[in-house]
Amino acid sequence: MAGKKVTGLLLSLVLMVGFTLAGCSGNNNNTAAPTEKAGESTTAPAATKEATATEAAGTEAPDALEPVELSLYLPGGPDKDVASVEQEINAYLKDKINATIKINQLSWDKPADKVNLMIQSGEVFDMVYTWNFMTNAAKGAYLPLEELIETYAKETKAQINPAYLQAATVNGHLYAIPTEKELGQSVGFAFDKAIVDKYGFDVNSIKKLEDIEPMLKTIKEKEPTLSPLFMNHTDSLNWFTAYPESEDLDGSNEIPTLLDYKTMKVFNEYDTPEIVERLKLIRSWYEAGYINKNGATDKTELKDAVKSGKAWFVYGNMNPTSTNDWTRLAEKPMIIKTLLPVGVSTKSLQGSMLAISRTSKNPERAMMFMNLIHTDPVLYNLLTFGIEGKHYKKLENNTVEFIPDSGYNSVSSWMIGNVLLNYLNKDEDPNRVQLYTDWNKNSAVSPVIGFVFDSTKVQSQIGALINITKQYKNTLYSGEKDPEPVLKEMNSKLKAAGLDAVITEIQTQLDAFLAAK
Numbered sequence: 113m114a115g116k117k118v119t120g121l122l123l124s125l126v127l128m129v130g131f132t133l134a135g136c137s138g139n140n141n142n143t144a145a146p147t148e149k150a151g152e153s154t155t156a157p158a159a160t161k162e163a164t165a166t167e168a169a170g171t172e173a174p175d176a177l178e179p180v181e182l183s184l185y186l187p188g189g190p191d192k193d194v195a196s197v198e199q200e201i202n203a204y205l206k207d208k209i210n211a212t213i214k215i216n217q218l219s220w221d222k223p224a225d226k227v228n229l230m231i232q233s234g235e236v237f238d239m240v241y242t243w244n245f246m247t248n249a250a251k252g253a254y255l256p257l258e259e260l261i262e263t264y265a266k267e268t269k270a271q272i273n274p275a276y277l278q279a280a281t282v283n284g285h286l287y288a289i290p291t292e293k294e295l296g297q298s299v300g301f302a303f304d305k306a307i308v309d310k311y312g313f314d315v316n317s318i319k320k321l322e323d324i325e326p327m328l329k330t331i332k333e334k335e336p337t338l339s340p341l342f343m344n345h346t347d348s349l350n351w352f353t354a355y356p357e358s359e360d361l362d363g364s365n366e367i368p369t370l371l372d373y374k375t376m377k378v379f380n381e382y383d384t385p386e387i388v389e390r391l392k393l394i395r396s397w398y399e400a401g402y403i404n405k406n407g408a409t410d411k412t413e414l415k416d417a418v419k420s421g422k423a424w425f426v427y428g429n430m431n432p433t434s435t436n437d438w439t440r441l442a443e444k445p446m447i448i449k450t451l452l453p454v455g456v457s458t459k460s461l462q463g464s465m466l467a468i469s470r471t472s473k474n475p476e477r478a479m480m481f482m483n484l485i486h487t488d489p490v491l492y493n494l495l496t497f498g499i500e501g502k503h504y505k506k507l508e509n510n511t512v513e514f515i516p517d518s519g520y521n522s523v524s525s526w527m528i529g530n531v532l533l534n535y536l537n538k539d540e541d542p543n544r545v546q547l548y549t550d551w552n553k554n555s556a557v558s559p560v561i562g563f564v565f566d567s568t569k570v571q572s573q574i575g576a577l578i579n580i581t582k583q584y585k586n587t588l589y590s591g592e593k594d595p596e597p598v599l600k601e602m603n604s605k606l607k608a609a610g611l612d613a614v615i616t617e618i619q620t621q622l623d624a625f626l627a628a629k
Contacts, residue, residue, distance in 0.1 A: 177210040180474045182481055185227060185240040186527055189217030193519030197498050204491060209480040215495075217522060220346055220413050231469075238472040239482065241527060242288050242465040245280075246362070247574060249287040250567045254467040255475050256285040264476055265289070265483035271530075272486070275561075279461035282564050288465035289482050292530040293431065294548055296555030297460035299351045300430040300450035302438035307335070307424040308447055315449040321352045322393065328402040331424060341397060342423030343407030347414050348589035351428050352451070354390040355381060359457050359558055361618050362565055366585075367577040368606065369618055373559060376626070378619045380611060383603050391588050391595035398591025407590035415441035429463070432547035433531070436540040437524050443516050445539070454551060457558035464527050485529030492533040496525045504535075511536045563625045570617050573610030580605045 191197075194215055202212040216237075218226055224243030231253045248254060261269050268289065269277075276290035301324070303315055311334070313327050328340040343349075358370040361378060368380040381387055397403050404410060417423035419442050426438060430450045438446040468478045484491050497504050497512065498520035504512045512535045514521065525534040532544065541547060567574055584602040588595055 177477070179206075179210050179212070180477050181212045181214055182239065182474060182478055183214045183216060183237045184481075185216045185218060185230075185237065186523060187218055187220060187223050187241055187243075188522030188524070188527075189219060191217060191520045191522050193498070193503070196502070197494065197520055200499050201491065201494050204494065205481070205484075208484060208488075208491070209477055211474075211477050211481065213481065215523075221411055222346065234471060236471045236473060237469050238474060238478045239466050239468055242462070242467045244365075245288060245462050245465060245467070246282060246565055247567055247571075248467075249282040249285075251571065253470060254287040255470050255472065256287065257289065257468065257479070258286050260468070260475060260479040261286065261289065264479040265486070268483045268486040276461050278562055279458045279564070280465055283566055288462075288467040289486070290461065291464035291466075291526060291528055292486060292532070293464065293526050294454075295461065295552045296454035296456040297429055297431075297463055298450045298452060298454040299428060300434075300448060301425050301427050302430070302434060302442070302446045302448050303425040304418055304442070305445040305447045307331075307338075315447055318449050318451070320451065321349065321390075325397070328397065329400075332400070332402055335424070337421060339404045339417070339423050340402040342404055342410075342412075342414065342417045342425075343590055344410040344412055344414065344417070345408060345586055347426075347428065348407065348586065349390075349394055349427075350585060350589045354386040355384075356453075359455075359560065360459060361560075361563070361622065362567065362574070362614070366581045367574060367614065368581070368611070369615055371560065371622070376559075376622070378615045378622065380603070380606065380615065382599055382606070388596060388599065391591075391599070394589060394591040395593075395595055396591075403591050408586035408592055418442040418446075419444065431526055432551040433525075433540060433544060436537045437526065439539060440514050440521055440537065441524070443514070443521075452554075454555040455558060456552075456555045456561060458561055458563055461561075466528055482529075487530070487533075489533040492525075492529050493535050495528070496523050496534060506535075507538055509536075511538050511542075513538045560622065560625065563622060565618055565621060567617075570610070570614045573614050576609040577606060577611055577614065580609055 194217060198213060198215055201215075205211050205213060223241075227240055227243055228248075230237060230240075231248060231251070242248070242254075272290070272292055273295070275295065276292070277286060280286055280288040280290055301315070301318070303313070307313075308315060311327075311330055313330075318324060324341075331338055331340040355370055355372070357373045358381075359373070360369065361371050362369040368382045369378050370381045371378050394403070398407075412420075412422065414423065414426035414428075415438070418426055426442070430448055431437070434448045434450070435446060438448065466482055468475050468482075472478055485495060498518065500506050500512075502515070503518040503520045504514050506512055514537065525531045532548075536542060536544065580602065584598060587593055588598055588602075
């Protein structure tokens, strides 16, 4: 019976994806995505913008609205030329919703911590990328959006996949608007194509993390200026789970609460033989000189490490257009290898979302802006690509070429809005819609999709557990120390801080969720 339910849900999701993509590629009366227009060059993005503007402003004309400035917090950068992009966006927004926007880029140097401080201090701001979504939603950091989306973002609500909205709902309230992108997530590598070609590496032969070891050995021997495996203080091999048949349920990415699909029990992954073996492997790579010695503390972003010649690949979440994304970020041709399977889970659906802060003074205008980045290709491409002629060159049929060192390249399409509004990179596969369709069709759906953990009862324990995990994770995953004594010490502290209570609470809620299905 469970298998039938999962299969049925998968079919539903695939159908919904088709519906969503069809809506994004032209069936929606308000917009026409660049992908669609690649084959219909007579339709320009500007042709759709007037209709979108009026509808985005709800029932009020833009000139009837008081002017406001909205703050937006996104990951990446900060780009040195973000101010000029803001200026261009603001000129465009004035006639749309009579608002200006202040883009605040938070470098990948622990952006979630910075946002948490903003939330804890009660700082006034409008829109934010949702790091630690479930924890912050449970704490009341975000405004409920049901009425706002109904009033000011009808077009987005009509076109977005319902599964995304379900995943952003906690205790009956919608707390974020997810990016319209792929349903499932996977991890993998983005390699510098020049290095792959030079040594004839067969990246398609990589099926699991261990398979990169021969390549690391070659780079160590023949490329002394490159780090065979570059790590920094925020990116390490914890991207690659040692438990393929599992799912992280708490949503924080920082506390050990995996669900074992075989038993449907939640467990501490740091207290298992599998994690010991994985960390021993990383330790052996460190001792062989494959990992940079300062991997636990280095603050160089992976894209910058590849761009500057420190590293030859990056790793992390991959999506159907990652080749385009990483080629742009690293400013050199990259080759992607995704490790299958792609999985659809509540957490993957929550992967990229924007929320409105409970401290926002202009939540209505913020929702109008969020509606525009889901429906207006002019605004969307300004925000993600920058200014034509300055940050990219427009070619034909909505295809563009990035300008190296343009000063604006850190806002990726996967972060916000609707990815199918994006221009195509000249080196990108023009069949973008088909790529997304295939990606979702081949994704495995979680047996507990739709489960959203309410952390209200264990907030204090979760805060303590996050601090402990952060204290040890970099040391463990950088290979700096023998992992077994470090794990013993870490697990002792986790237990004392209440990990068992958190696991029990998640298990109780999960069991109730499964019983109600």
